Amino acid sequence: MxxxxxxxxxxxxxxxxxxxxxxxxxxxxKNEMFGFVGPDGAGKTTxxxxxxxxxxxxxxxxxxxxxxxxxxxxxxxxxxxxxxxxFSLYTDLSVDENIEFFADIxxxxxxxxxxxxxxxxxxxxxxxxxxxxxLSGGMKQKLALACTxxxxxxxxxxxxxxxxxxxxxxxxFWKILSDLIKEEITIIISTPYLxxxxxxxxxxxxxxxxxxxxxxxxxxxxxxxxTVIEIVCNNIRSADKALxxxxxxxxxxxxxxxxxxxxxxEKDFPVIENILSKNGIEIQDKRIIPASLENVFIHLxxxxxxxxxxx
Amino acid sequence: xNSIEVKNLTxxxxxxxxxxxxxxxxxxxxxxxxxxxxGAGKSTTIKMLCGxxxxxxxxxxxxxxxxxxxxxxxxxxxxxxxxxFSLYNDLTIEENINFFGGxxxxxxxxxxxxxxxxxxxxNLEGKEKLLTGSLPTGIxxxxxxxxxxxxxxxxxxxxxxxxxxxxxERRNFWDLINTLSSEGTTVFVTTHYLxxxxxxxxxxxINAGKIIAGGSPKELKExxxxxxxxxxxxxxxxxxxxxxEDSNFFGSATIFGNYIxxxxxxxxxxxxxxxxxxxxxxxxxINTSRIDKISPTLEDVFITLLEKKD
Numbered sequence: 001m002x003x004x005x006x007x008x009x010x011x012x013x014x015x016x017x018x019x020x021x022x023x024x025x026x027x028x029x030k031n032e033m034f035g036f037v038g039p040d041g042a043g044k045t046t047x048x049x050x051x052x053x054x055x056x057x058x059x060x061x062x063x064x065x066x067x068x069x070x071x072x073x074x075x076x077x078x079x080x081x082x083x084x085x086x087f088s089l090y091t092d093l094s095v096d097e098n099i100e101f102f103a104d105i106x107x108x109x110x111x112x113x114x115x116x117x118x119x120x121x122x123x124x125x126x127x128x129x130x131x132x133x134x135l136s137g138g139m140k141q142k143l144a145l146a147c148t149x150x151x152x153x154x155x156x157x158x159x160x161x162x163x164x165x166x167x168x169x170x171x172x173f174w175k176i177l178s179d180l181i182k183e184e185i186t187i188i189i190s191t192p193y194l195x196x197x198x199x200x201x202x203x204x205x206x207x208x209x210x211x212x213x214x215x216x217x218x219x220x221x222x223x224x225x226x227t228v229i230e231i232v233c234n235n236i237r238s239a240d241k242a243l244x245x246x247x248x249x250x251x252x253x254x255x256x257x258x259x260x261x262x263x264x265x266e267k268d269f270p271v272i273e274n275i276l277s278k279n280g281i282e283i284q285d286k287r288i289i290p291a292s293l294e295n296v297f298i299h300l301x302x303x304x305x306x307x308x309x310x311x
Numbered sequence: 312x313n314s315i316e317v318k319n320l321t322x323x324x325x326x327x328x329x330x331x332x333x334x335x336x337x338x339x340x341x342x343x344x345x346x347x348x349x350g351a352g353k354s355t356t357i358k359m360l361c362g363x364x365x366x367x368x369x370x371x372x373x374x375x376x377x378x379x380x381x382x383x384x385x386x387x388x389x390x391x392x393x394x395x396f397s398l399y400n401d402l403t404i405e406e407n408i409n410f411f412g413g414x415x416x417x418x419x420x421x422x423x424x425x426x427x428x429x430x431x432x433x434n435l436e437g438k439e440k441l442l443t444g445s446l447p448t449g450i451x452x453x454x455x456x457x458x459x460x461x462x463x464x465x466x467x468x469x470x471x472x473x474x475x476x477x478x479x480e481r482r483n484f485w486d487l488i489n490t491l492s493s494e495g496t497t498v499f500v501t502t503h504y505l506x507x508x509x510x511x512x513x514x515x516x517i518n519a520g521k522i523i524a525g526g527s528p529k530e531l532k533e534x535x536x537x538x539x540x541x542x543x544x545x546x547x548x549x550x551x552x553x554x555x556e557d558s559n560f561f562g563s564a565t566i567f568g569n570y571i572x573x574x575x576x577x578x579x580x581x582x583x584x585x586x587x588x589x590x591x592x593x594x595x596x597i598n599t600s601r602i603d604k605i606s607p608t609l610e611d612v613f614i615t616l617l618e619k620k621d
Contacts (some may be wrong), residue, residue: 031549033568039477040448104421137349166503166608168617178566182549194478195506195608199568207477217568231442232529237493252482255342255511257529294478301479 001029004155004186005051005092009060012046022047028188029202033181036190037197037293038206044059044190045085048157050083051188065154078106085160086136087144091133098132106151118146122176122265128141141174155186173203174199183200188224190246194294205297212300217293224291224299229264231258232285234277242279243272261295312375314339314497315360316468319369321606322355327353331520332358332369338466342498346613352520353501357468360499362386374465390467396455397543400444404435404454407443408461415462429457440535449480453487466497473507484508505609516553516613517533523616528609535616538562538606539581543571551597560587567584572605 005028012020013165014026028034036044049055051062053073062069063157067076089098099118103111117126122142136282141161148156162170174196177187189200197203197217204214213220233239242255243260249268250261265288276283315337322330330352337343358364360373362382376384376474386457396470398407408429412422430436435452443451460467469488473481488510492498500511508514509528516524524535526561545551552571555564561584562574575584581604589599 033566039480042477044490091368142396167505167613168348170613171610175563178552182553193504193506199566201569213533237489240489253485254509254528255344255513298482299477303476 002031003027004030004032004065005188006063007051007060008062010047010062010118011052011059012055013058019209025060026204026211028186028212030183030186031184032201033177033187033189033199035197035200035203036188036206037192037194037200037203041104043107043209044206045159045161046209048082048159048188048190052157053077053287054082055218058243077149079154081148081151081156081158083144083148083158083161085163087141089132089140089144091146092131094129094131095135095143096128098143101152102147103150108151111150112305114150114152115146121179122146123172136169136174138165140164141169141173145173145176149180153185155188158189159186161188162193162196164260194292194297197293205293205300206264207301212304213296220293220296221291224261224296226261226263226291226295226299227268227293228289228295229260229262229265229269229272230285230287230289231260231272231276231283232256233258233281233283235281238279239276239281242275242281246275247271248286250302252295258290259295261291261299300307312338312339313344314341315371315373315499317369317371317384318611320351320356320359320366320371321368322359322364323367328512328520330359330366332616333513333520333522335525337466337497337499337511339497340492340495342492342500342510344508344514345499345517346503346508346514347501347517348506348617351517353517354470356517357499357501358468360385360389361389361468372416375569384393387462388464388466388520390459390462390464391468391470392455392459392472392520393470393487394472396451396456398443398451401442402445403442404410404430405439407454408458411458412461417462422603425463426462426466432487433457436485449477449482449483452480452484454485456487456491456531460491460496462596465498467491469498469500472500473502473504481507505600514609516616519581524612531609531612532607538577538615539575539579539584540605540607541573541575541581541584541588542567542601542603542605543599544569545592545599546572546597550595551591551592554591554595554597555588556592558587560584582584 002188008025009023010021011023014020036047038044050057053076064076065079099115119128124142162173202216205212238254239258240251243249243251252259260272272285314338317333317335320330320333345353359366359378360371362378362385368529373385374388378385408426412425417425435454473484479560488498502508513527514531515522524531548571552566554566555561555573562576564571564573585602589600
């Protein structure tokens with residue numbers, strides 16, 4: 001696989017000493033959908049802004065399509081697209097005019113055919129004469145994406161494109177990205193939602209300005225080496241309480257079930273069953289389910305905390 | 312008695328019907344999820360149930376009080392928290408609690424007891440003197456919920472309460488919600504993050520002002536998803552996607568990380584589809600290494616229901 005971005009010891013310390021990102025190194029491959037996943041303040045946006053050349057690194061460097069991030073910023077900018085979290089459209093311009101404006105900025109002369117393509121692709125053709133201000137949130141976001149793509153960038157950076165977007169528009173947006181990947185583009189997306197992380201070819205879990213883990217979703221899930229036991233019982237909350245008081249399992253309580261992270265079903269289920277039956281709770285259903293990325297992330301964070309306490 | 316009883320509730324703004332003849336109940340002490348896309352009528356409904364917006368017709372009782380004729384009593388018996396926390400950033404945690412206690416008329420020993428309780432359940436003991444503005448989102452969130460229930464309301468409304476917090480904080484927040492609910496407080500939550508709806512005991516889906524489905528997360532998945540979704544692991548994923556899409560055999564096909572997800576057409580069987588996939592891909596010399604049926608998520612339920620409406 002061809003490396004399209006190679007990051008080496010990249011570091012950003014903001015004025016006042018806040019660490020934006022702390023010495024990260026990794027590569028992103030061509031035509032990959034790569035995810036930056038983590039909570040607010042973990043360093044996702046800082047990394048995107050560094051790679052787009054919008055802010056300067058304190059230390060380290062990156063190679064983007066053979067260009068040096070510190071020296072060839074302008075060349076990099078011609079080849080990338082960036083959709084910021086608070087994207088700006090001109091609300092008093094039409095959909096068509098907004099795209100035209102972005103074509104102008106990027107010096108794209110022959111934009112009309114590309115514009116038609118993008119409108120069709122984002123299913124906005126019927127709305128091309130509408131003022132951008134009149135569009136729904138999901139449509140505005142699709143228009144912003146179309147604007148980002150007008151100059152046919154090789155790499156696009158999308159900073160939390162699905163935050164605050166309703167589920168239908170969110171699904172629609174993922175479908176569009178799935179089509180876009182056919183154009184041999186490389187897509188880098190940040191998201192705070194772990195349930196979206198399964199959609200990436202590979203992802204980096206960000207926390208506290210560092211990368212906790214980087215791999216395919218499947219490999220990250222396998223790295224937990226634990227079993228998740230799902231239990232349906234008559235009193236979920238008492239079950240949660242009884243297990244938390246008597247064991248150290250990581251437990252997630254849902255509205256109608258419990259997920260318990262255990263070493264193995266054979267070893268741990270009898271323990272669980274015993275505690276629950278002592279508390280008069282009847283297990284109605286049980287099964288082993290695959291670990292989720294959330295299970296892994298929480299496990300990593302907890303292990304980290306314990307390590308720190310032991311130091 | 313149910314905590315909330317809604318009967319034929321309707322709200323019109325001019326010619327636009329925001330909430331259209333809606334009826335439902337919320338049981339005492341349950342975590343009730345109210346879900347819908349933006350503009351579906353969630354906020355209008357919450358505003359009516361909180362007694363700050365008058366219905367066009369129909370009525371509801373909240374904690375036994377009518378939202379039409381007893382809206383003042385309704386307001387005093389509920390708590391409310393939204394994603395835009397109404398905390399004062401330049402006050403300390405303790406000062407914020409004092410302020411909200413004051414708003415609800417708590418004073419003296421009563422206030423100091425409730426303050427202790429809020430600090431305890433929100434796991435903020437020892438943090439009283441910290442300035443609110445400097446706190447991480449997760450802690451602000453727990454403080455905001457704590458202040459929303461300082462006056463011991465029977466019902467608390469959480470309007471899109473989470474977002475952007477790390478998963479451990481999110482779990483802490485839901486632990487707090489579970490604690491409130493096990494102490495008998497009814498929790499009414501709106502969210503459009505459907506993975507979060509899994510934490511609710513019962514869920515109602517609203518679209519264009521009307522209720523389109525309801526039940527526990529499990530019931531929703533069992534009752535509303537009739538089509539099968541398959542996950543395919545194969546070589547040349549992108550080429551394979553194009554081939555499967557062009558075949559017109561499926562309801563939809565999309566890239567999902569390193570795999571492809573296909574939704575079968577209604578009445579199509581799993582075996583039939585599996586055979587088709589392996590055969591079609593092998594004709595293009597693409598090797599299929601795995602095909603698994605995947606369990607639907609609440610997001611799948613929601614999208615399926617909305618597609619039916621269109």
